[in-house]
Amino acid sequence: MPELNHSDAPQPFPILIGDIGGTNARFSILADANSEQEHFPVVQTANFETIDDAIKLTLEKSKVQPRSAILAMAGPVQGDEIPLTNCDWVIRPKTMIANLGIEDVLIINDFEAQALAIAEVADDHRESIGETSENNAASRAVLGPGTGLGVAGLIHTQHQWIPVPGEGGHIDLGPRSERDLQIWPYLEAIEGRISAEQVICGRGLQNLYHAICKADGIEPSLKEPADITTHALAGTNKQAEETLTLFVTYLGRVAGDIAMIFMARGGVYLSGGISQKILPALQKPEFRAAFEDKAPHTEMMKTIPTHVVTHPLAALSGLASYARKPASFGLATEGRRWRR
Template identity: 65%
Template structure:
């Protein structure tokens, strides 16, 4: 962890949120400046992150960063970090050599999302259901997107400490009679049903096809956007049920994570899908499933749930950390490279 005597990262700092589909960047010139957001990059448009950063960022700005703090979708082990849902392999030593950087820190993408909910602005949140935030208490972030990201945020010794993990890969099972009809038609991963098999973009399609199959119907909607749009407009009953079930299952997993972390500080839904289906999440299904955790339902009713509507929440969290790293308990051992 950064010690009290560590002066942090040399400015300017390039901060980045590298997901399975998109890579979003911003430049932080100094401690007091607002981050300058840069055009997002499709990860599939470039063979490597170095080429993407060079052609899309460094060649187009007069401000050359000295440091990079990047949040990536995947576990960080060693000098080669493959992304879970994209073709890039992050090689920090290559970034130091080829991009002229002096300092590179790689953290988990949902670690950055967790940093963003330490002190969120009211306008960046929409509360779903009841409950209220207990100050200085643990929090959880879940984000259905290309995959299902999960991270905790623990407050200890006057410091917010993000806890990354792979919570999106926990097992998820049927509970209701309807679930048991649908479950045989869901596509598993190596013989089991992980949360991410349902609670992400491709998971919506997995669920939609399973609902169709359970009812003996042919699927007519071709992609996630068509399903969510049809569901929100009410134009397709199967799509409506699919998104309703998605909300229910997301509520169950969110409730599980809330109990694991005893997240009296709140549970926060990040990512683009949560924003797109917010009207569905505001219906009773999500919150009812979240609270339905006997014998602890009374406790669950006190824990608030929110949708994060900040368009660049991860970059906001990274910016807060980059400005004052000693205010956060972000582990850097094995994840920081310097020239």
């Protein structure tokens, strides 16, 4: 009978690696610590009744049968039945072990996987924002605006990287400028509160755009987050342009706060679906200016690098790094590793 078991022994190869999102699930297999990952076609979660069905189909295309699995998913990992946020799948590690020929399953949070991914990012998998020097052995942080705003730290201590997931996307976001004070009353709040995620994510772009239109007494004409950023980047809609300028300003402000909390001298990385799409706006002065505007620590903030992660499968690459060298990471497995 498979049991919850937080052994620190490395998981046996071959290892199935999975990044399970609300819309898409991405899988790969790592045959051994020195192999490249074998990638499989992206799976649309809506096309499969269960995650086990999706894994079965994926394994039919594989040359090797995995002995263990590491899966990252959006949402808290609790108990033996783990429902996914934003899709109908429920992860049941015990059933996976019984039915898929796997003997060892570890489930972690998707932003922990993003944190694992920033321990080692090749230059061609990131774009730097601003000019700073590297500090390779220092702690880092990652923020990902997408459907929501994911945040995690990656603490460097005792020659290990320790991912620290949390709910940092839900910290308060306050007005600072005169213009902020004009816009704030029109932002949609959550139980009376403007959290960072009310503004810094896809839905947040819409919220901010509507608030700017209301503050200007204009009827909003743009619907989707992508319409807003496309018009903003093309310079074809005044309110969309201001929305994107303020979006990167607030993202810089929150990224700076998170950098201070984790003392992330090793850098702050921006992941998620939106960061790459608004790269030209992030390269303008506003993001870095807001990031550094942290008196009395402005001089320190100027030394902290900021990057956009451009790796198309960053979470999988983070999970693979961990699978290859688990001893390099202080990843807690208590309550989320099941073994036969």
